Amino acid sequence: MKTSRILLVTALATTLLASGCATRVNDAPGATGPLVIQAQGSFAVGGTVRRTPGDYDNNKPTAAGQSFHGDHLYAFYQVPQNAKATPVVMLHGAFQSARSWETTSDGREGFQTLFLRRGFPVYLVDQPRRGRAGNSTVATTVEPTPYDQLFFDQFRLGKWPNYFDNVQFDRKPQTLDQFFRSVTPNTGPYDAAVISDAMAALFDKIGPAVLFSHSQAGGSGWLTAIKSPNVKAIVAFEPGSGFIFPQGELPPVMPSAAGTLSPEAVPLSDFLKLTRLPIVVYYGDNFPVTPTRERGQDNWRVRLAMARLWVDAVNRHGGDARLVHLPEIGIRGNTHFLMSDLNNVQIADLVSSFLAEKKLDR
Template identity: 55%
Template sequence: MKMTLSNKMATIVVSLAMFSSANAQNKQKPMVIEEQGSFAIGGTKKMEEGKFELSNALAPQGQTFHADHAYVYYQIPQKARKYPLVFLHGAGQSKKTWETTPDGREGFQNIFLRRMFPVYLVDQPRRGDAGRSMVETTIKPIADEQFWFTQFRIGNYPDYFPNVQFPRDTASLEQFYRQMTPNTGPFDSNVIAGALSTLFDKIGAGILVTHSQGGGPGWSTAIKNSRVKAVVAFEPYSSFMFPKGELPQPIQSTGLFGELKAVEIPLADFEKLTKIPIVVYYGDNIAKQPSKVWNMDHWRSGLEMARIWAATINKHGGDATVVHLPEAGIHGNTHFPFSDLNNIEVANHLSKWLKEKRLSL
């Protein structure tokens, strides 16, 4: 999409208008916070063989190393609802995902605090402020942002999707890129689910909200811990779990990760997912049938698998809903519906679902 000068001017005017409305939104009403803080949760510990000597204190012998915990930042508003929302980010992201949006509006952190939910934001093990990892890693400065722009369905770089709910100014895109933060150890779904399950042991019953790659450890956490009272998954992809013997065929895709395979788990585990309400959201600009546009086709395979999965959950007596946002009249969403320009609309949809499921008591 080429922009004429007058298009550009229009974009600038719209961006400025949005910026001032974002400010107005922030000025709405103060938030009354009963309690806020942070802590590490879960993780493991190792001790090196040998004896620690004060006279040789830089040697690892006899020293300990705590790692693979999650970092959690929480806020409890006044007159809080019963069930907190626990937010888990996706690949290459941190708890920043849920905070201020790239163009400076309020994210789901503030939106749901204002709606009286206790909010827990997680940096998963080996990410962000939970950086200590039991496994060594090397982090390289690899230029990859035009890939993510496309993979995350802002558009097909350098073009934006015509209806996309993502701001078109450079500063917002820069903020979006800068919210990526690397793994400080290999991604390990079990390590993440372990830490999250320990979090629910600490805080009690709550609602788990995941994004993208967080979907996998999210399902595993719900299987591990019955304190997870519901799961809300934004655009999960590679982690749909089916009972033994019911694994669907892989879904072919021109997406850059190729065919999408489902995961087989014991029936007893799968059945735990049928005991709680689950909603899975997908945004816009996802292909309706197989397509050569790889980003649109990647997410087509995800959405198709989500539908097969939800049908399987429901066949086993569960309560899983797949919401394809355009079908619900909400258009233009990227891979980050909760921070897109219309994130209040998306939040409203979720609030309604939570209310229907009696989760916003």
């Protein structure tokens, strides 16, 4: 199998060399031609094993004497030709899976491919109790709850049924259909500790890497960096919860039309571990910085405000964190899914510049 893979890659490389494009296909930010992958695969990591007392009877099987593997994560990886030394790990948000990063709802290249083209090995994660890591050690009930219109509002495509005038989202009906079909439920209770334990096991397995987190993954991303020194940087796209502060330094809770956002306390010794790595946080457009009665938008007003306090806390303790609110630098119309918006190449360019500045693109 290994020999066959090498032969396949060699044949592809020879074809590309003959066409004169092999020297640029993996590194050019705007490349759309063939992409040479030198290795790919998938695995589970982390989690636990539950065992039921008793003896297993092959002819009368019951739970007795049997085991159950659960609470692990699923990782799919690809390594491009001439890969950079530091991989990128991409962790999805609430009601999502690794699909968030694979492609866009209108069929363009997602961050997975964009960063493969830029030479980074890429690991896509389905978090524990989600997607291809669905075995949960704790039971839950999955209900067919209608929430498409709520997500349209909360993820800032617009105010149902109307799109925002400047929204960076393709308005074809089939695109919206694909967006709604990317939603997938938890198969067990959401638990940031379980997720960050599995993520730390992933970083222990693959070594130093950069973590990209989205939305709900913001909180488990900070915890992962506390648990694993192999997290060398965090790029957080619109963290929505899990803002951790040192004990005794919690800011006030922040009420909004979507509910109250509360900070969470961790020991100072843990918080200080976040000061050893560079962090950048990005937020998009179409929500106010002053209170509003619009639920879907006010939800993000308080998250941006809490994120500013969080960045200030990291830097106050000697860290290297920054927050970029895209409208403030002239980038308009981004939804909650910055990595798959119509301008996702522009967003990827911002991230690439950050990684280059921190010497993580070599």
